[in-house]
Amino acid sequence: MRYLTFSAPGESAPRLGVLDGDLVVSLPGTLLDLIRAGGLKASGYQRQGTDPGPRYAANEIRWHAPIPRPSKNVFCVGRNYLTHIEEGARARGVEVHAVTLHVGPATFRPVTAPTVEAHTLPPERASVSPATAAAPNGS
Numbered sequence: 549m550r551y552l553t554f555s556a557p558g559e560s561a562p563r564l565g566v567l568d569g570d571l572v573v574s575l576p577g578t579l580l581d582l583i584r585a586g587g588l589k590a591s592g593y594q595r596q597g598t599d600p601g602p603r604y605a606a607n608e609i610r611w612h613a614p615i616p617r618p619s620k621n622v623f624c625v626g627r628n629y630l631t632h633i634e635e636g637a638r639a640r641g642v643e644v645h646a647v648t649l650h651v652g653p654a655t656f657r658p659v660t661a662p663t664v665e666a667h668t669l670p671p672e673r674a675s676v677s678p679a680t681a682a683a684p685n686g687s
Contacts, residue, residue, distance in 0.1 A: 553579055553612040556604055562612045565604075572609055574601035580615050645680035649673075 550567040556574070564579050565572040575582075634644045650673040661667040 551579055551582065551614070553614050553616060554604075554609040555612065556602070557608050557610075562616060565609075567606060568603075570606050571603045572606050573603050576601070578615075580619070643683060645683050646677070647680060648675040650675070 552565050552567060552572065553562045554565050554572060555562055562578075564575045564577055564582060566575060637644050652670070652672050654670050655672070657669075659667045
C-alpha cells in the first residue's frame with residue numbers, strides 16, 4: 549500500500565490517505581499516527597469493519613509532505629550523493645577523509661551458524677591514508 553498526506557479538493561487541512569489505483573481513500577489520523585500504531589492492520593482500521601473514508605481522484609487532490617512536522621530530523625542520503633555530501637561538509641569547514649574497505653566474496657556468504665555471533669568471516673583489508681589515521685587525534 550502507498551500512504552500519503554493530502555488535502556481534498558477545496559480544503560487546506562492535510563489528511564491521511566491510501567492510494568488505491570487512481571483513487572485516494574481518506575483514512576482517520578495522520579501518517580505519523582499510523583506508523584506509531586504499527587501500520588494499517590495494527591492500528592485497527594481494517595478490524596473495525598467500518599467503510600473506508602471518502603474517495604478522491606488522485607489527480608484532483610493536493611499532495612503534501614508525507615509527515616509535515618516530523619518529530620526528528622530525517623536525513624535520507626543515496627549512495628550517488630556522496631560527492632554532494634563531501635562538498636557540503638567542506639563548505640562548512642568539516643574535514644573529509646576516506647577509508648576504503650575491500651569487501652571480499654565471503655561477505656556475501658549465507659549465515660549458516662545457529663547465531664550471528666557464531667558466524668565467522670575471514671579478515672578483509674581496509675586502506676587508511678596516514679592523514680585519515682591522524683585526523684581523529686587532531687580534532
